[in-house]
Amino acid sequence: MTTEGREGFRILDEKSLTEYIKATPSLSSKLGTELDNLKIKEVGDGNLNFVYIVISPSGSIVIKQAVPYVRLIGESWPMSKERSYFEATALKRQHGLSPKHVPEVYHFDRTMSLIAMRYVEPPHIIVRKGLVSGVKYPLLAEHMSEFMANTLFYTSLLYLTTTQHKSAVAEFCANVEICRLTEQVVFSDPYKISEYNRWTSPYLDADAEAVRNDKVLKLEVAELKSKFCEQTQALIHGDLHTSSVMVTQDSTQVIDPEFAFYGPMGFDIGAFIGNLFLAYFSQDGHADQENNRKTYKEWIMNTIADTWNLFHKKFTSLWDTHKDGPGEAYLHEVYEDMELWELVKQKYMIGLFHDSLxxxxxxxxxxxxxxxxxxxxxxxxxxxxxxDCERRALDFAKMVMKTRRNFITITDVISAV
Structure with missing residues (x-):
C-alpha cells in the first residue's frame, strides 16, 4: 500500500513526523526549539492505530494517527480513518466534562487523521498491566465513577434539550463503521463460526461450541445488540476497557475514545466492570507461592462494587441538582411530586444497572x-x-447475561461468582 492517500493523507514514520511537527506551530510550541533531536517512540500496542510518544528537552506530546485498515488484521480489513475525527471530538467534549480524567487535545488534523494530545507521563501505566501485576489503585473506582457520571449525565436528555441531543446524535451517527466493528466482534462473531474467532484450543473447543449453540444466550445478546444499535442515551466512550485507562496511585486518565457515539450508557459502565471481572478471574493464573492473590481478588471485587455504587450516587446527585434544568426527558412540572421523582430515578437506575450487567x-x-x-x-x-481461568469467566458471563434482571445490587452479582 502506498503511504500517499486521498486528500494529502500519508502514513507518518519517525522522520516525516519530525518534519510535520516542525511545520505545525501548535506542536512545535509545546516542544521548544531543539526539534532536530526529538525522541520518538512508536507505542501503539492497540488493534487499530499508530501511536507516537514525542519527547524533547522542553516538553512532550503524544501523536496518534489512524490508518485506513485494522492494524491488528492488516489491509485485508479496511477501516475508515475518519474515526480520528470522532475520537478528537469526543476527547474535547469529555475533557470539558471531566478535565481531571481526560487528557487535553493540542492539535487535530482531519486530513492526516492525526491527533496530538497531552502525554500521560510515567509512572502512569495502562490499568490492565497493573491488574496483571497485582497493583492496587485506591482511587480507581472514585475516579472512573466520576468520569462516567459526568460524561454520561451531561450528554443525555436528563440534562440536554431534545434539540441539543438530536444535533449531537446526528453528528456522531457518521461514526457508523466503527460501530459496525463493535456490532460484529461483540454481538455477532462469538455466537457463530467466524474466521476471526479464536480461543485457547483445544481446551475451550467445547465451550466455544456451547456459546454458538446456546439459544437463550443468543436471544439475550440480540436484545443487547438492539440496544447498542438503537438507543441514543448519551455520548459514550464506546471502548472503555482497562487498556483505555491509564493510572497511578492518585491519577486516572481515560484515553482512546475513537469508538465514541451516542449509545446506551450501560455499554461504557459494563465495559469497565466486565474487564474488572476478567481481571478477577485471571488472578489464579498469576498466583504463585509468594502471593496467592487472594487479598488482591478481594480488592478487585471491592473496586467493582465501589465503581457501580459511587457511579449511582454521583449520577443521581447530578440529576437531583439539575432537575429544574433544561433536560427534557423528565420535565420538573410533570415529576415535581417527590414520591414520583424517587420512583422515576429508581426505575431508570435499575434499568441502567441491568443494561450494564x-x-x-x-x-x-x-x-x-x-x-x-x-x-x-x-x-x-x-x-x-x-x-481454566477463562472457562470460569465465561460461565459467569453467560449466567449474568441470562439472569441479569434478577440482580438488584452489585453485591448480589459479586456474591454469585
Missing amino acids: GFAAAKMIRRIVGVAHVEDFESIVDPVKRA
Missing part, C-alpha cells in the same frame, strides 16, 4: 472466544491454567 457479560464473552483477547489471560503461559 448485560453489556459487561457480552464484553467478557467476546474476549474469550472472539477476535481480540486480553493480556489478563494471554499472559498466563500454561494453556491448561489459562483455559
Whole structure:
C-alpha cells in the first residue's frame, strides 16, 4: 500500500513526523526549539492505530494517527480513518466534562487523521498491566465513577434539550463503521463460526461450541445488540476497557475514545466492570507461592462494587441538582411530586444497572472466544491454567447475561461468582 492517500493523507514514520511537527506551530510550541533531536517512540500496542510518544528537552506530546485498515488484521480489513475525527471530538467534549480524567487535545488534523494530545507521563501505566501485576489503585473506582457520571449525565436528555441531543446524535451517527466493528466482534462473531474467532484450543473447543449453540444466550445478546444499535442515551466512550485507562496511585486518565457515539450508557459502565471481572478471574493464573492473590481478588471485587455504587450516587446527585434544568426527558412540572421523582430515578437506575450487567457479560464473552483477547489471560503461559481461568469467566458471563434482571445490587452479582 502506498503511504500517499486521498486528500494529502500519508502514513507518518519517525522522520516525516519530525518534519510535520516542525511545520505545525501548535506542536512545535509545546516542544521548544531543539526539534532536530526529538525522541520518538512508536507505542501503539492497540488493534487499530499508530501511536507516537514525542519527547524533547522542553516538553512532550503524544501523536496518534489512524490508518485506513485494522492494524491488528492488516489491509485485508479496511477501516475508515475518519474515526480520528470522532475520537478528537469526543476527547474535547469529555475533557470539558471531566478535565481531571481526560487528557487535553493540542492539535487535530482531519486530513492526516492525526491527533496530538497531552502525554500521560510515567509512572502512569495502562490499568490492565497493573491488574496483571497485582497493583492496587485506591482511587480507581472514585475516579472512573466520576468520569462516567459526568460524561454520561451531561450528554443525555436528563440534562440536554431534545434539540441539543438530536444535533449531537446526528453528528456522531457518521461514526457508523466503527460501530459496525463493535456490532460484529461483540454481538455477532462469538455466537457463530467466524474466521476471526479464536480461543485457547483445544481446551475451550467445547465451550466455544456451547456459546454458538446456546439459544437463550443468543436471544439475550440480540436484545443487547438492539440496544447498542438503537438507543441514543448519551455520548459514550464506546471502548472503555482497562487498556483505555491509564493510572497511578492518585491519577486516572481515560484515553482512546475513537469508538465514541451516542449509545446506551450501560455499554461504557459494563465495559469497565466486565474487564474488572476478567481481571478477577485471571488472578489464579498469576498466583504463585509468594502471593496467592487472594487479598488482591478481594480488592478487585471491592473496586467493582465501589465503581457501580459511587457511579449511582454521583449520577443521581447530578440529576437531583439539575432537575429544574433544561433536560427534557423528565420535565420538573410533570415529576415535581417527590414520591414520583424517587420512583422515576429508581426505575431508570435499575434499568441502567441491568443494561450494564448485560453489556459487561457480552464484553467478557467476546474476549474469550472472539477476535481480540486480553493480556489478563494471554499472559498466563500454561494453556491448561489459562483455559481454566477463562472457562470460569465465561460461565459467569453467560449466567449474568441470562439472569441479569434478577440482580438488584452489585453485591448480589459479586456474591454469585
